[in-house]
Amino acid sequence: MSKPTEPAKNSRRGLVLAGLAGAVAAVAALYVIAGPNGNIASAQSCSVALEAAKAAKPHAKGEVAAFIPASQPLELKQLTFMGPDNQPVSLADFKDRTVLLNLWATWCAPCRKEMPALDELQADLGSEDFEVVAVSLDRGGPDKPKAFLEEIGVGHLGFYQDSSNALLQDLRKVARATGLPTTILVGPEGCEIGTMYGPAEWASGEAKSLIESTMVRQGT
Template identity: 65%
Template sequence: MTNTTETGQRPKRKLFVAGIAGAVAALAAVYVIVSPNGNSIGATSCTQALKTAQNVKPFATGEVAAFLPAQKPLPLSELTFKNPDGTVATMLDFKGKTVLMNLWATWCAPCRKEMPALNDLQADLGSEDFEVVAVNLDRGGLDKPKAFLAEIGVDNLTLYHDGTNKLMTDLRSKARATGLPTTILVGQDGCEIGTMYGPAEWASGEAKKLIEAALKSVSG
């Protein structure tokens, strides 16, 4: 009787142990898949951006209260768009410089409204350490955005553009740029410091303090 019971329990024990081993293996597999593409990059490539995001968080107030400091900064160096002459530009071209990348279009009313403030921000803080990179997403060439910027007197911003929708697609694949305008503060390491969805008064005192905090974080 005893032998029969023990014999009957052995397969169950083996199945139980096998089940635990399988669960551990499955968890390990999930970690291996996720970690190299997420945690690993964030920990090694975007360390400075994470530090800067934490430092600027107290300055996300007033006109830039909706600015979201990155908790897991995304590497953005591979993003591409066009220079005014049609040559390819990448965020890697701005390495060593803090960038406020703004996505806009002439058909976007909030984008049009905030453009003068972005122009003023570039005039006030633009330097070899900081640049407002406003990327126009109009289709059909540059005539319309050029005319609009000339009409409102924007003369401090370079007319970067992307009429292919690739930039938006690439950012959406990273769960960013769900609409226009979208503005991303990018650190010298090419990583996201934080993101703003919707318009802001970028020439305001609060916005400038946020940018200055980011620059100070790098120099400090």
């Protein structure tokens, strides 16, 4: 069998290097998120959230056993949705506050089931240091989700929505929010501490211990 010629070797080497470069770029793309006007915000300033994620890990059990502490936290400050006054807000507006960001919709049965627990969690832990931010993704606008929350007696949660579903699309770009409900614990600096896919009993002692463990670590 004849040996490959030098040009063939170089060509093959070039293909391998191009493949590696593509793989590195793909991995890097998972850890950035698009901001306004297409700007990219990196996760370079999330060291505090990483420490909080480590603190949360022993508490991810029982009702919140499926909580996944972040090993490479995403910076999520640029995520935008509509606030209670129907004006745009971003996670950057919650600076210095730990946020439990919950994505839900009235057509999602598990979302509907966990909403009273999220309301109770807000009643118990809500403060200047912590807020449950449940964002409705109903495409028809605010009327249906507002009516549902009123019907089940939710009275402590602020009403947040994104009928465009742009929030969901932004999170999918970084391999988050593959379905509903998705809940992300975000630190005061706007970085991901960990993520839960699927419902949880958020008013449970285990959920509160998990959240409080991260707040103590961050000094909030």
